[in-house]
Amino acid sequence: MQENIKSMARGFMCGYCFAQSGYDIVFADHSETRHVYGDLLEGKAIAVLKCRNCRMLNLLVFSVKEEDFGGSMEESELEPFLAEHPHVLSPGFSEEEGSIAPMWIELMGQYPHGFKLSRDVPVTIRYDLEEAGDCLAVGASNAAAVMCGRAIERLAADFGIKPDKTMMLGAMLGELKDRKLVSEDLFNAMSEVKEWRNIGAHPGKDDQGIELSQAQKIVEFTYLLVEQVFPRRDIHKVKDELKQMRNKK
Numbered sequence: 001m002q003e004n005i006k007s008m009a010r011g012f013m014c015g016y017c018f019a020q021s022g023y024d025i026v027f028a029d030h031s032e033t034r035h036v037y038g039d040l041l042e043g044k045a046i047a048v049l050k051c052r053n054c055r056m057l058n059l060l061v062f063s064v065k066e067e068d069f070g071g072s073m074e075e076s077e078l079e080p081f082l083a084e085h086p087h088v089l090s091p092g093f094s095e096e097e098g099s100i101a102p103m104w105i106e107l108m109g110q111y112p113h114g115f116k117l118s119r120d121v122p123v124t125i126r127y128d129l130e131e132a133g134d135c136l137a138v139g140a141s142n143a144a145a146v147m148c149g150r151a152i153e154r155l156a157a158d159f160g161i162k163p164d165k166t167m168m169l170g171a172m173l174g175e176l177k178d179r180k181l182v183s184e185d186l187f188n189a190m191s192e193v194k195e196w197r198n199i200g201a202h203p204g205k206d207d208q209g210i211e212l213s214q215a216q217k218i219v220e221f222t223y224l225l226v227e228q229v230f231p232r233r234d235i236h237k238v239k240d241e242l243k244q245m246r247n248k249k
């Protein structure tokens with residue numbers, strides 16, 4: 001289990017100090033519960049990593065999955081297989097049948113969510129995004145998408161759309177577009193997050209909501225989107241300062 005965590009936590013970023021200066025695993029374990037017929041009902045793995053920079057504890061949560069691959073394997077192939085699949089906890093190898101049914105772990109999320117944003121990102125947007133990331137660790141995928149929508153709403157306000165309690169996010173984005181305050185690319189990206197926010201916030205026909213893997217992607221996308229916006233606007237700010245200085249010459 002420790003080896004599984006080590007290979008999966010490569011590049012670990014502390015959610016407190018955002019350092020990537022290494023960690024010690026202070027706890028790691030997994031458990032699963034089975035149906036009477038042997039099917040895996042639910043499984044979770046938990047690892048607590050202590051940051052070597054600030055000594056704070058970070059929690060990593062994994063789901064435990066199991067599947068009969070239907071394939072066959074020689075015993076000699078087992079070791080290379082495990083080396084190539086560091087997320088596999090046990091191969092479920094049956095010597096008699098030569099079959100494998102691996103049980104593996106898949107990262108749900110980290111608490112606190114470790115993702116460093118540029119200092120130029122306003123603190124309110126930063127908090128919304130951190131909360132969105134925190135939701136992943138507990139599998140709150142709809143809530144994660146709603147928090148991403150909230151960050152987009154703040155972003156729209158930061159671009160000059162006055163937040164109004166009666167104004168829906170869609171209307172705010174429409175105004176951004178009409179007033180040409182953002183590029184078409186950025187408008188489309190913000191609208192994509194809004195669509196997912198709507199799925200997460202409102203019960204739909206199928207009521208399936210958002211899957212965790214989708215929420216992970218939405219959170220990653222919103223972080224990237226916000227990261228792209230602020231350094232770009234920073235360039236404008238510095239350019240204006242330089243221009244003013246030049247004009248005074």
Ligand SMILES: [Zn+2]
Nearest residue numbers: 014017051054
């Ligand atoms: Zn730290």
